[in-house]
Amino acid sequence: MAASATPRIAESDLVAVAFSGGIDSTALLHVATRSGARVLALHVHHGLQPQADDWAAHCEGVARELGADFACTRLSGSPGRGDSVEAWAREGRHRALHDMAVAAGADLLLLAHHRQDQAETFLLQAMRGAGTAGLAGMPRSQWRDGLCWARPWLDQPRGAIRAYAEREGLHWIEDPSNADVRYARNRLRQSLWPAFPSAEAGLAQAARWAQQAQALAAEVAQEDLARLSTPRRLDLAALVQLSSARASNALRAWLAPCTAAPASLIERLLTEWRAGTTLSWPAPGGQLHAYRDGLYWAAESAVAPLPSTVDLSRPGLHPQPGWGGAWLVEPASTGIAPARLARLTQQSRAGAEQFQHAPASTPRSLKKACQQVGLPPWRRGGPLLFDVEGHLVAVAGLGMDARAFADQDEMRLAVHWLDDSDLPQREGGTKSAA
Template sequence: MADSATPRTADTVAVAFSGGLDSTALLHATIRAAVDEQRVLAFHVHHGLLPEADGWAAHCEAVAQELGAGFACTRLDGAPGRGDSVEAWARDGRHRALHDMTLAAGADLLLLAHHRQDQAETFLLQAMRGAGSAGLAAMPRAQWRDGICWARPWLDQPRALIHAYALQHGLRWIEDPSNGDARYARNRLRQSLWPAFPAAEAGLAQAARWAQQAHDLATEVAAEDLAGIATPERLDLTRLASLSPARARNALRAWLAGHMQAPASLVERLLSEWRPGLTASWPAPGGEVHAYRDGLFWAAASPQPSQAEVVDLARPGLHFQPRWGGAWLVEAANPGIAAQRLTRLTQRGRRGGEQFQRAFGTVARSLKKACQEAGLPPWRRSGPLLFDAAGQLVAVAGLGMDARAFADQDEPGLSVRWLEDSALLQSEGAAPKPA
């Protein structure tokens, strides 16, 4: 058992340590397998859900000290809301706490004590929820997330072997009374499935491995199909439709996954409802997806202020507007707008009747017409708009500066350009932030 505890060499190895049988055995085996000056840390998450939790934290600290591991504990804040899943709340909070403790310790390897029975249960629960290949793949042996490798070195080991290891080494562990609570689906499986079908564990775990391979293959195919038809900002729906139905569905699901956890119903609606030339929108988790000029676009939900506000853009840099979901990028430019004209701007949404002049020598057009001519999608036409102290339109998000606001040719000027949230990561280094 000890040889399989550490999947790779690292200066510091963290172990998620609940104090139960599995994590106690994993911590012991990891310490025995540590090499040279390798440091082993035990991280405990105090959920605060049961009266025994304080005693469990003390037990874990004592055991870690006995075994020669460092120890850290995080207590979760708050509690599940009414109607929330206690299991989901605890799982999400535990993941955040383990992530933060691992980074704080300067480690990038976190070991989890999941074993073959856990894998089989996860596969079965996902299947009962109607999951696809990604869900049926259950838990990966190792996965990098946010700078940390979450590794499960015992994923193929039966729990009986772990139990025998703990007895052999005289380990002591916690028995969580909630493990017998039949209100939780995983506990019901343990109480009914395994006693009735003891051989099912190995078969279900094997099925999860097949699902993982199928998912990996689907991911590779999607990457190839999307390479020529998509960017993170736009998916070419005409070219998507040229794929076979299975590959189109797979590619669309992969593209949406870059923005949200897309429900299967959304994938099916997009494929069945879109037709060439359609302009339409579909609600999605965290925002909307839009079909426009035969492309598919994602727009995150961004509640916009109903009232006008005053902003100062007289200095170069990124001027963040979180309530609008973006920022104004101000840079020196010629032609540009005089700095004094940008000191007190009114920022608001469209109200109707605004006119915009695209360039010198052109005719001012209605803002709606200007947006159409520029190919600005309908969902990006609401603003923000900037007006100077005299009420003259200065700039429009997505269109740029109004030519009527430009300074004289020999006068120093500033350009004003709107950046959506999706573009900020690429352009934050483009200019200094204002002091």
């Protein structure tokens, strides 16, 4: 292999190598063990082939022979009816590799993917109608959940890896499933590469261009979203002033932390929304809501919890897991007496509640009070807090009911609701005293 293809590893580092026992991972493990690093070979036993036990034993023997430590995980369960065997195995393999690497204290995992793998990924994604994110294929390196997944040979042709393995006299496993044409990659390997031997380099280069295009799209989206959005709200009126391509790009980026929105949903939203309309669209894991010219994401939630008793008489953050948020209690010049907060009933809306926003204001129905402050309909379900006499004390999203305010000569505590999405911003702050 070329020197530039050798992973750069500090001698003191523990480096994990995903080791299936095939030619590519065997060659990578061989190179890694000669880098001066302490190497851990990670093998995943899928349980899908009758030879799987023998392969695990072979991999352990090779790892020991090369001077690497060895760890193996056997996947439990099996693909469900109608599930893709490839997808099931890939998901389980990624999870097992991550867990083994982290448990051993490694933060770098080397994968033996090469140029032909990248070319195949590009072509398969193109046939599925993928956008630039899919066409970009596999990244050279990527941090996920505290682990760097690195592919040092992504630009290396497969022939160069085979030549290295043969020259070094390495021994590897030949998986018979690689000849099974039921799998799309195998059909490509048996038909495309023999007919178009130069296609590998061209398709891999196309993936690199897609990576650049995706990076550029991400930069443009970041600039647009800095003007158009907050983590909770996207300004639809401003979004539709952009070009169609730019609006779609920004919308997709805004949704990415919440849901994997299909292209059809992006198109529907931009086509169906009109200024001033209130609309909703189902999406994977939740719903999108257009309200007062803003777009909001609402994650799926279980049925509202049953009424419960809570004590908010002490300052701090009081999480309410079933409600998707927490009550924040703080000393304040305007607020509620601690004794009144000691035994509260927390529940969802019943339908006839009235809320008074300020001491001099008139109590209004909860619906009108929510409309007045622009609280979207899907965030009006609560929780609500009532004192021992059944008087409304506070409402999530609206704040404290002015009728519950303490007299000026009493100690006062302010009660505010924070959704789960707000909580990371307050890490290191006040914790619950309960």
